[in-house]
Amino acid sequence: xxxxxxxxxxxxxxxxxxxxxxxxxxxxxxxxxxxxxxxxxxxxxxxxxxxxxxxxxxxxxxxxxxxxxxxxxxxxxxxxxxxxxxxxxxxxxxxxxxxxxxxxxxxxxxxxxxxxxxxxxxxxxxxxxxxxxxxxxxxxxxxxxxxxxxxxxxxxxxxxxxxxxxx
Ligand code: THU
Numbered sequence: 552x553x554x555x556x557x558x559x560x561x562x563x564x565x566x567x568x569x570x571x572x573x574x575x576x577x578x579x580x581x582x583x584x585x586x587x588x589x590x591x592x593x594x595x596x597x598x599x600x601x602x603x604x605x606x607x608x609x610x611x612x613x614x615x616x617x618x619x620x621x622x623x624x625x626x627x628x629x630x631x632x633x634x635x636x637x638x639x640x641x642x643x644x645x646x647x648x649x650x651x652x653x654x655x656x657x658x659x660x661x662x663x664x665x666x667x668x669x670x671x672x673x674x675x676x677x678x679x680x681x682x683x684x685x686x687x688x689x690x691x692x693x694x695x696x697x698x699x700x701x702x703x704x705x706x707x708x709x710x711x712x713x714x715x716x717x718x
Contacts, residue, residue: 558704560696560700560701560704561696561697562694562695562701563695563696564692564693564694564695565693565694565695566691566692566693567693568580568687568693570693571685571693571695574603574645575645575647575683575685578601578603578609578645578647578685579601579647579685579687581599581601581609581611581647582600582601582647582648582649582687583599583649583651583687584599584601584611585599585600585601585612585613585626585630585649586598586599586613586626586649586650588613589613589626590613590614590615591613591614591616593616593620593623594614594616595652595653595654596614596650597614597650597651597652598614598625598648598649598650598661599611599613599626599648599649599650600612600613600626600630600631600647601630601646601647602630602633602634602643602645602646603643603644603645603646603647604634604638604641604642604643604644605641605642605643605680606638606641608638608641610630610633610634610637610638611630612626612627612628612629612630612631612632612633613626613629613630614626614629615629625663625667626648626650627646627663627664627667627670627671628667628670630646631643631667631670631671631674632670634674642674642678642680643671643674643675643678643680643682644680644683645682645684646671646684646685647684647685647686647687648662648663648684648685648686648687649686649687651689656689657689658688658689658690659688660686660687660692660693661686661688662686662694662702663702668699668702668703669703669706669707671684671699672699672700672702672703672708675699675700676709677716677718681697681698681699682698682699683695683696683698684696684698684699684701684702
């Protein structure tokens with residue numbers, strides 16, 4: 552018999568990063584700073600991501616484009632893979648994402664693309680700890696969620712493969 556499955560994701564909205572704890576506000580500023588160094592000559596859409604690790608280290612990333620378009624990589628994956636490569640075994644606490652364009656105003660906070668959601672949730676599963684995600688538009692409006700699961704209902708994971716992953 553058909554049953555309706557309702558999956559709820561909770562997001563909190565703030566008018567300004569000033570309303571957030573210093574740690575989150577700082578992470579958003581780091582993401583904004585990272586966006587300024589993006590290499591995005593093709594899209595001219597500059598994205599920055601800042602990953603806060605449990606040991607307090609912040610790893611930044613930004614989009615890196617390529618003349619062969621699919622060979623580039625999003626800011627979030629550059630940041631999270633850099634964290635995984637340089638700080639293996641250190642859990643991820645939070646990720647902030649910020650984007651700007653010289654051509655238009657970012658009115659809605661830019662959320663991570665599907666591939667980046669999947670890539671980032673791997674680290675939530677790897678360390679068994681939820682990752683807080685912070686987004687901010689050009690006016691400083693912020694959207695926060697306490698876990699990447701909010702972005703990926705019915706996620707494909709190690710569990711789907713009946714695999715046990717170790718840190
Ligand atoms: N981009 C990101 O860096 N993160 C996202 O979540 C969405 C898209 C980049 C990829 C490409 O360099 C540019 O933004 C336009 O799609």
